[in-house]
Amino acid sequence: MNLAKAKTYKSDAKAICEYAILNEVPIYSAFTEGQSECLQLFRLLDSYLKKRTATKNKMHGAAVLGLPSKFVFRSLRRNRKHLDKEIKGIEEKLLSLVKQNQLGLKIICFFINILHSNQFFRNGVSK
Secondary structure (H helix, E strand, O other): OOOOOOOOHHHHHHHHHHHHHHOOOOOOOOOOHHHHHHHHHHHHHHHHHHHHHHHHHHHHHHHHHOOOOHHHHHHHHHHHHHHHHHHHHHHHHHHHHHHHHOOHHHHHHHHHHHHHHOOOOOOOOOO
């Protein structure tokens, strides 16, 4: 890449043009409506799983300390139940989308690759 001390829009445009000529730039293909919804659901699922794990850890920490506040413990338990319910709903919606749109194995593999790149599975997120 050509680097110049004096940067101008003209030099930037020239560098971009040269790059595009020398390298084949792939054409962007937008997600379908089903793919977009699945991606949003997977991201929300990831967020809820992390929150649920944090809630479980808080409950465990409160129990280990001894004499946990009943109000705090009940609140954490309600929060975990709510997250369990939301997670189950998201999983059911994802399954129905896959069946309904016949996205099949291809889209599942696509989202698993996205989640792996976000280290979803490597961070030890558990149900």
